Amino acid sequence: MDDHQLVRNGFLDMVKEWPHGTVVLEAANGLEYEERCREAGPIDIAIVDLHMPIRDGWETLRWIEQHQKPTKAIVLSFDQTPQNTWEVLQLGARGFLPKTIDPPCLHAALDQLVATGFHYSDLVRQVLKHPPVDGSAVAARAACLKKL
Template sequence: MSEKILVVDDHILFSQSLKGLINSLQDFEVLDVLKNGQELVTYYESNKIKPDIVLLDIRMPVMDGIETMEWFKENFPDQKVLALTMEHEEETIIKMLKLGCRGYLLKDIDPDEFRYAMETVLQSGYYYSNEVAEVILHSEDKRKDQFTKRELEFLHLVCSERTYKEIAGEMNLSPKTIDGYREQLFAKLNAKSRTGVVLYAIKNKVVSI
């Protein structure tokens, strides 16, 4: 039985090409291709077949990816959603993850990695890039009691959309001291990016978001 996929992307050429790729994969089938979040809401309200995974772009007209994730969080919080986008902005990615997105993919992803990402979400609930997987692999035993109170405060703020400068102001610390906290946390988690830290925190419930 094929896994059902719903594509939500306003770039017609890309979305149709993506549909062709997914339908060529064994055990996967595209239910429909929608242009924005409003079309997705209409799809769900029409009681059509619910997908196993929604592939969701972020930058779309009418109702974008963030607004769509807000709707999912309120109406279908268990729906597995993968962001598939050209969006690189850390704050946007963090916001998507906090709203319940199970992972994010860039549109230049290798087809084999793309299939692996979908299979991973279906099996374990989340997708991690190789870099983020390394964070999880080396950090499974790290829980709240392995962070200092100040580190936990910093970790909570890292999982917000605040910039590092804003975090420094919130913690009444200098930007240089915040840089030190960041490097210390990255080293402790064997992480290379802020997004990796956020995914780790969500997966291991180190912070409540």
């Protein structure tokens, strides 16, 4: 799910090359994703961009967490900061991929997601070990680690 058709097409092609899955739907934003899920049924993996109009990735992760608990959402973004990584993990994301990812790395990330339920990139590992400090960091970290 990405608001840029060119980016979506590129990732669709990469996912179609992955031998362990099938593209069920694509969407330009979270609201369109929700509507298409009604038609398609349960989704195993959702690749979610953070910055989209109408319903962004943050809200889409909340929606998936509330309405599609079994769906494994993995975030795709240029905006990979420790703070963003921490926040998307708190919202239920199972990993965080850079938009610059190449097909073999994407396929390996999806394989790990299917095998373990999570994609542990170096950034995700770093953030889980040393979360960004704020008032609720300790409680949030405990909740995140409990999910794992």
